[in-house]
Amino acid sequence: MASIKDENHWKRLVDECFRREAGPQTAVPDPAQDLIETGVLDSMGWVSFLRALESASGLSELGVLLTERTPSLESVFQVFKEAQTERLSPEPCFSYAAQSEARTSVYISSSCAVVGSRKIPSEEVDRAFGMPPGRLRLRAGIESLAYATENENELTLGARAAQQALHTAVCGAQELDWIIATSETHRGYPSLAAQLHSQLLARENCGALDVGGACLGLVNGLAVAQGLIASGQSRTIAVITSDVHSRTFKPGMVAGEFGGLFGDGASAFLLSAKNGTTPEQAYSLGEFFFGCAGQYAGAIRVADAPNGNLDVHFDGEALSRAAITRLEKVVREIELRSGIARSSVQGLATHQPNPRLVTLLAKQCGLPEDKFPLVARSFGNLGSSTCGVALDAILQSARRHQANQWGPIFTASLGPGLLFGGGWLVPA
């Protein structure tokens, strides 16, 4: 979040949120004008405008603080000023400016993505699930899927990605302060993070932490790592995703319309505190934000069935609608918070439930489809690793250009619940 001291920043947020509510052509009213009494906004619109502002500014009590005040832009600015005075008081609290500074001091020193070694045409998967050949290609846009071989699993794929990332950064595993792992398919103990810790031969006092969130896992993991580094307690962290769906969503266990969408893959990102030795060609983490849109909680549920199978409730239509609406909303939120226009980005590392939805999302966002790396089309939905493989692809493609030509990167994802989260990266 930007400093509350930055009045221009607040004015931009207010203007943008107001226009989103009232329409892009609507002139921003006089600050003193009573927006409800003069009919500029109705009460629904006023609250909706404030909710958007709360979310964009991080001032979650804006609505409460405006109670018993005139519904005007002047009141909004007044509350911002009062909040600033309160927050900048000498009480022992984190100032937003300091937090923002800390956030930008974390960068990605290297990354790597791997997928299951077996490449399976989608028609073969159709047949295995008892669906007419061509169904996955026609309805979901999936051309092939990456499946793990017999010797591959979450640990081997995750470890391979992590070792490659360490190798690229010329960083020994003993330099890691934390290993943060996320997977939507790994079950059992020791947990994936603990197993990766042993496999990579990290220091004994390197922490191992498993983060949930299913397809949102990578964004969760990056935010946790950023916080650990910003707190000053860690310098180098590996964030690793790994998902092997082909052993969980098998024919006979789940319906093909659901199980057939998923492939296997992993990704790893090495995060470090920014210092004098930070390479010129690197991306810094911006801000992350999260939430849970519970109205979509019923769209997807996966639970263990008593017979050992998986009890999957999957309302594809509702989920597609929710995914598009929410991902676009997250992209808008990133724009609003960062002040970065979506048109200027290097790429978007988003969740990709299936390629058709990526096409729709690109259309909805008014962006060319090539801003979204083709992950789901060739490999299937990789769960928490979809975002990771996409982010790695964007980072690799940026490295083929001069650093001064790099653009920012947006990342946005969803998880059952419906969890959502997003953030941005900027050239360091």
Place this chain on the structure above:
Amino acid sequence: MTKLLITEITRMGPAFCVIGLQREEGKIRSVRPVTASANSWMHFPYQRGDVLQCDLAPFSGAKPHVEDRVSTHGFQKQSTVPESEVVAYLRKAEFAGTLPELFGCVLHENKSGSGLFAMPREATRSVCGTQTINLRLELCANEVRATLALSSGEVLRDLPVVDRDWRDFIEAALAEERGANRVARLERFLNSQFHYKVLSCPHHFIRLGLTRPYHDLCWLMLDTLIPLPKHEWLEEF
């Protein structure tokens, strides 16, 4: 003559919207008495739980407000039913446990801000009861909003609270004569005692409604929250 058990009295600008339960062919269903010239009543001196005699013309409103009936004469109060009994009848009327079942259609989220809406042509009714596993009221810039979790686990956020009694209660809580820190005191009440009083009530129940189409969208709102607030609660904060 129709016998109508009044279950909803909601604020609609300066006027009131009224819904009652009617028994017809062994079924209990909601009907909304409207005047010949408007959807709302400028004056409605009755309470929820009142049983009123009235004449309702068989007129069906435009979708999704299919419950509309024109009231051709005034109302005559016959009796009053206690709150717990009102809920027993409400449970036998329109009821749903999941989001799509509430109004028989998909509910959409507002892309630019808060709130949920239905498309008028898709919704099959405009009022429905449901069971909540949690519920919270909050103030947002002079407006009262509800966030609630259905028994299905689905969460609805930022629903405008239009229940007349709850709105009256909140206005009374914020009245100037109540002294200093009124907003903070009300906030504290809503975050603590309210939760206990409402959710521990054995006949806790809510009804959700859809607004009349506004810019071609019908927005979700909290029509009724039972238990209704008691005036003596104001003494507690």
